[in-house]
Amino acid sequence: MTITAETSTLTTHRNVHTTDALQAIYDHTVDFVANEVVPHGNAWEEAGMVPREVLRQMGSLGMFGLRVPEELGGLGLGMLASATFAEALGTSTYGGFEATVLVHTDMALPHLLNSGTPEQLERWLPQVLAGETILSIGVTEPDAGSDVAGLRTTAVRDGDGWRINGRKTFITNAVYGDLVIVAARTDVKERYGISMFLVPTDTEGFAVASKLDKHGWLCSDTAELTLDDVWVGNDQLLGTEHRGFQETMRNFQNERMVLVGMAVGASQVALDLTTAYCSERRAFGGHLSDLGAIRQRLAMRQAEVDAVRASMYHAAWMGDSGLDNVRAMSGLKAFGAEVANRVMYDCLQFHGGMGYMRESTIERMTRDARILPIGGGATEVLLEEVAKRSFG
Numbered sequence: 001m002t003i004t005a006e007t008s009t010l011t012t013h014r015n016v017h018t019t020d021a022l023q024a025i026y027d028h029t030v031d032f033v034a035n036e037v038v039p040h041g042n043a044w045e046e047a048g049m050v051p052r053e054v055l056r057q058m059g060s061l062g063m064f065g066l067r068v069p070e071e072l073g074g075l076g077l078g079m080l081a082s083a084t085f086a087e088a089l090g091t092s093t094y095g096g097f098e099a100t101v102l103v104h105t106d107m108a109l110p111h112l113l114n115s116g117t118p119e120q121l122e123r124w125l126p127q128v129l130a131g132e133t134i135l136s137i138g139v140t141e142p143d144a145g146s147d148v149a150g151l152r153t154t155a156v157r158d159g160d161g162w163r164i165n166g167r168k169t170f171i172t173n174a175v176y177g178d179l180v181i182v183a184a185r186t187d188v189k190e191r192y193g194i195s196m197f198l199v200p201t202d203t204e205g206f207a208v209a210s211k212l213d214k215h216g217w218l219c220s221d222t223a224e225l226t227l228d229d230v231w232v233g234n235d236q237l238l239g240t241e242h243r244g245f246q247e248t249m250r251n252f253q254n255e256r257m258v259l260v261g262m263a264v265g266a267s268q269v270a271l272d273l274t275t276a277y278c279s280e281r282r283a284f285g286g287h288l289s290d291l292g293a294i295r296q297r298l299a300m301r302q303a304e305v306d307a308v309r310a311s312m313y314h315a316a317w318m319g320d321s322g323l324d325n326v327r328a329m330s331g332l333k334a335f336g337a338e339v340a341n342r343v344m345y346d347c348l349q350f351h352g353g354m355g356y357m358r359e360s361t362i363e364r365m366t367r368d369a370r371i372l373p374i375g376g377g378a379t380e381v382l383l384e385e386v387a388k389r390s391f392g
Helices: 005-013 018-036 043-047 052-059 080-093 095-115 117-128 242-247 252-280 292-320 327-352 361-369 379-391
Strands: 135-138 155-157 161-171 178-183 194-200 205-213 221-232
Touching: 005 292, 018 052, 018 080, 018 178, 043 327, 080 095, 080 252, 080 292, 095 135, 095 161, 095 178, 095 194, 095 242, 095 252, 095 361, 117 242, 135 161, 161 178, 161 194, 161 361, 178 242, 194 221, 194 242, 252 327, 252 361, 292 327, 327 361, 327 379
Parallel strands: 135 178
Antiparallel strands: 155 161, 155 178, 161 221, 178 194, 205 221
16 A cells, blocks of 8 residues: 555645745655655665765755755745755655755754854855755764763864864764764863864764664664864854854754654654555454544544644744744654654554564654654653743
8 A cells, every 4th residue: 555745745734834935845845755765765774874866966956955045045944944844854754864854954054054154154055055065963972962061072272273082973964974063062161161163074083983773764874973183173163162052052943843844744644554554454344444443543643743733833933933932842842752653653553463564664654753752852851941931
């Protein structure tokens, strides 16, 4: 049984914030993943990477420039565009592909756009938009994940540049990517004394210690990195010295949002696949879809996905309107990631034994969804953000 991304989600995407431009982004992205990703995704999972040619193709179509100002070669759109793009990517059913793209466009690139000098933008941005230079964000360390201020990698002044030493882990796009935005401590006396640096992956002393073997997102390359006396010039300092923590926090709401967008797109496809399967699977003299326990469980999951989708676009609208959306986005990420996992659990369950087989789409999607309550801020951390703003 085949439910395509195009037929499964186009009717449920449109919302009060949708414009013709946003709908076009959604439609074109869904078409692209249906034609260029889905037929090849299994091979990419085996290879453990997304081919660069596909990323270049996306670049040539302008998919990497949604949030880039028009004067810099992009479309100059906002968070609503990122939410739309992420939901459309989520219909691919290959979370690793979606992560590869969104780390580049919405987790790393905003740092360059927000903090880059005119010279840095001129040097790097055209290649980034074209898919020739793939970005990653190097913040997480073995002892510092959601607690960004606890990182131990250091950058010490050395001549007309900096000498960086440390380790990073769980870094997406770092194995086959080209440019890592590295967070390092530049003021050892200040907990938040962190700076950001642009580090090409071919810099002497920069190394991929290991390509990590993950539970899901198999076609996304994830690395443990070592930086051993990596020297970068002053022109590779991104943003203001010692202000990297604040600059990192600036993009967290966007990062959380696109992860939810992936979750919404994938959850809708999973529900559509399962509804179709249950409508055809014969059991007990009828079909699985005749059983109230199954019909109502899937209906509840659909209601939850609809709620997450609506909340995501509302939180994105808040951000585009200049409103404080930290509580809304933190709660959205916590709730949305948990909903996605409930959806996948039930959908695999209702596929029965076939759902447990590696050949089934829902088996892969269930594995891919498990990272969502962890990455981009763990559920427990985000609920504390909500609680702090609710109770003080």
